[in-house]
Amino acid sequence: MKIFSLFCKKKKPYAPFSQQKRYFCGMNASFSTRLEQWYEVSGRDLPWRNTADPYLILLSEFILQQTRVNQGLAYYLRIVQRFPTAESLASAREEEVLRLWQGLGYYSRARHLHAAAQRIAEAGTFPADYRFVRALPGVGDYTAAAIMSFAFGQPYAVLDGNVMRILARHFGITSPIDTTSGKNHLRALADELLDRHHPALYNQAIMDFGAIQCTPSAPLCHNCPLCDTCHAFAEHSVEKLPVKSKRTAVRDRYLTYIYTRTRDGLTLLHRRGSGDIWQGLFEFPLIESVNKLTSKQVDEFIHSSLVKVNVKVKLELVASDIHHQLTHQRLHADLYLLELNLSLSDETEEGLPFLSLGEGREGSWVKESEIDNYALPRLLEKLLEKLHSTAKQNK
Numbered sequence: 001m002k003i004f005s006l007f008c009k010k011k012k013p014y015a016p017f018s019q020q021k022r023y024f025c026g027m028n029a030s031f032s033t034r035l036e037q038w039y040e041v042s043g044r045d046l047p048w049r050n051t052a053d054p055y056l057i058l059l060s061e062f063i064l065q066q067t068r069v070n071q072g073l074a075y076y077l078r079i080v081q082r083f084p085t086a087e088s089l090a091s092a093r094e095e096e097v098l099r100l101w102q103g104l105g106y107y108s109r110a111r112h113l114h115a116a117a118q119r120i121a122e123a124g125t126f127p128a129d130y131r132f133v134r135a136l137p138g139v140g141d142y143t144a145a146a147i148m149s150f151a152f153g154q155p156y157a158v159l160d161g162n163v164m165r166i167l168a169r170h171f172g173i174t175s176p177i178d179t180t181s182g183k184n185h186l187r188a189l190a191d192e193l194l195d196r197h198h199p200a201l202y203n204q205a206i207m208d209f210g211a212i213q214c215t216p217s218a219p220l221c222h223n224c225p226l227c228d229t230c231h232a233f234a235e236h237s238v239e240k241l242p243v244k245s246k247r248t249a250v251r252d253r254y255l256t257y258i259y260t261r262t263r264d265g266l267t268l269l270h271r272r273g274s275g276d277i278w279q280g281l282f283e284f285p286l287i288e289s290v291n292k293l294t295s296k297q298v299d300e301f302i303h304s305s306l307v308k309v310n311v312k313v314k315l316e317l318v319a320s321d322i323h324h325q326l327t328h329q330r331l332h333a334d335l336y337l338l339e340l341n342l343s344l345s346d347e348t349e350e351g352l353p354f355l356s357l358g359e360g361r362e363g364s365w366v367k368e369s370e371i372d373n374y375a376l377p378r379l380l381e382k383l384l385e386k387l388h389s390t391a392k393q394n395k
């Protein structure tokens with residue numbers, strides 16, 4: 001590794017210099033010491049940093065697995081207020097947990113959190129045992145290391161995408177980080193660099209360093225406490241590191257939702273099953289297709305699916321091509337409003353007419369005014385907002 005001057009020269013204007021603090025850590029200090037010194041000055045003050053309660057740390061780590069701090073903070077506070085202990089969360093209904101999680105996405109985290117709380121409640125206390133923590137639903141190596149170090153002060157080094165990026169850049173590691181050998185290399189290095197006397201401090205420091213300083217794009221290299229020893233900075237290869245061997249393919253999905261409305265303000269909701277996105281959340285009747293459907297195709301579907309075709313009053317497109325990005329999926333959604341000339345009191349022996357959702361996909365009629373009681377995916381919330389804004393315009 002090359003050693004550079006104490007004051008790293010400004011090579012590229014990654015960020016406005018005036019907005020940054022200056023660090024002059026000596027290059028003789030170790031990697032971990034310099035990170036910890038940086039953290040003392042620039043680390044974020046977050047509520048889960050001021051506790052050693054393993055349940056609260058577990059909760060924060062679940063929220064932050066796929067959510068930014070700014071967005072996750074309000075959810076953390078809300079969930080802690082409602083479920084201050086693992087026992088209180090363990091005894092909640094899953095629907096309430098999903099409802100509190102609504103808008104955060106990646107709902108499997110909420111289900112895992114709920115199941116983890118039940119295991120902890122069964123154990124009677126949160127054991128300071130890595131094997132127990134690692135075996136909790138939804139807990140991987142990273143989350144287990146965070147809990148063990150933050151809550152119990154045990155020497156486990158965190159290693160996630162942020163940490164891998166810092167290590168790959170600083171030490172000039174070109175092994176692809178999405179390969180087993182690349183990960184093993186970085187895992188060994190992370191374990192070696194861990195400050196075993198202060199594992200919580202070190203882990204928090206490197207996590208914040210990746211979020212604030214050594215960011216994926218536009219890292220603050222020219223004001224970095226590690227720039228004098230950073231391989232990537234010296235070699236002008238910051239943008240090239242870390243290396244990934246492959247790009248994950250993104251799949252397009254076309255979703256056409258039908259918002260039904262009866263004369264007395266009922267709409268049809270369906271709870272999603274397992275094996276796909278949004279397990280356990282609610283949605284409107286859905287037609288999924290390989291391409292965007294025309295209005296004529298949707299109309300034909302309605303006619304073939306309604307038990308009583310003559311109750312259809314109006315079919316109107318209210319939202320078109322609303323995009324929603326998931327990790328490996330790009331969703332394109334349309335929303336149609338289907339008004340029906342019937343009310344609950346019209347129910348006959350055959351029951352209310354309904355849209356056929358397919359085998360095992362029964363829907364339920366619910367009051368439109370009570371939709372907020374159901375956990376909907378963020379995409380469905382966006383579609384509802386469109387529906388409401390269209391209704392306002394038509395008034």
Ligand code: SF4
Pocket residue numbers: 166169170213214215219220221222224225226227230231232233238
């Ligand atoms: S100099 Fe740049 S690339 Fe190197 S550790 Fe600092 S911020 Fe990251």
